[in-house]
Amino acid sequence: MSMSQNNGQMISEVNVTPMVDIMLVLMIVFMVSAPMIEKENKDKRAVEMDLPVTKENANRIDPETTDKFILTIDKNLKVRAGETLLVDCSSKKDLPEKDRFESCFETLGEKLGKNEKLKEQGELFLLADTEIPYGFVVGAMAKIKRAGIGKIGMITNPEYLEESKGKK
Numbered sequence: 001m002s003m004s005q006n007n008g009q010m011i012s013e014v015n016v017t018p019m020v021d022i023m024l025v026l027m028i029v030f031m032v033s034a035p036m037i038e039k040e041n042k043d044k045r046a047v048e049m050d051l052p053v054t055k056e057n058a059n060r061i062d063p064e065t066t067d068k069f070i071l072t073i074d075k076n077l078k079v080r081a082g083e084t085l086l087v088d089c090s091s092k093k094d095l096p097e098k099d100r101f102e103s104c105f106e107t108l109g110e111k112l113g114k115n116e117k118l119k120e121q122g123e124l125f126l127l128a129d130t131e132i133p134y135g136f137v138v139g140a141m142a143k144i145k146r147a148g149i150g151k152i153g154m155i156t157n158p159e160y161l162e163e164s165k166g167k168k
Helices: 016-039 102-114 116-120 132-146 160-167
Strands: 001-008 009-013 070-073 078-081 083-087 123-128 151-154
Touching: 001 151, 016 151, 070 132, 116 123, 123 132, 132 151
Parallel strands: 070 123, 123 151
Antiparallel strands: 001 009, 070 078, 078 083
16 A cells, blocks of 8 residues: 655555455466366376267278277168167157157166177177167167266268168
């Protein structure tokens, strides 16, 4: 606080200049040190992320050669694990009720919960046809999670899979 005279009267005011100087110095220190902190603790701040499969992405899974558990949903709502048919919901596809697929999801959950290979791996890859209802895929994924499978991967762009089959 400084005291000065103005026409014979004392004026008391707060001098904020030193406080602003300190704040600017602290801001510069933090701006310089933040990138260094991130580099030192890079492994602690990393986020694990699986990117979707595209033509340019090298992280591909070939359903024919992998030993991973792949759940396939075709356009007729038939759910298969490899060649084994788990659930056939084709008769319920055109029904108007919101909960028309619940019995299919229950059956799917029961069968996946009993699968030893799936329990051992703890992960599942889902290949769904692009023409099926969105709600069916989401419901199936929810039931997969409830069955105790912690990691679900999506095999995207089945069109690329079809193109690669034609080229072989």
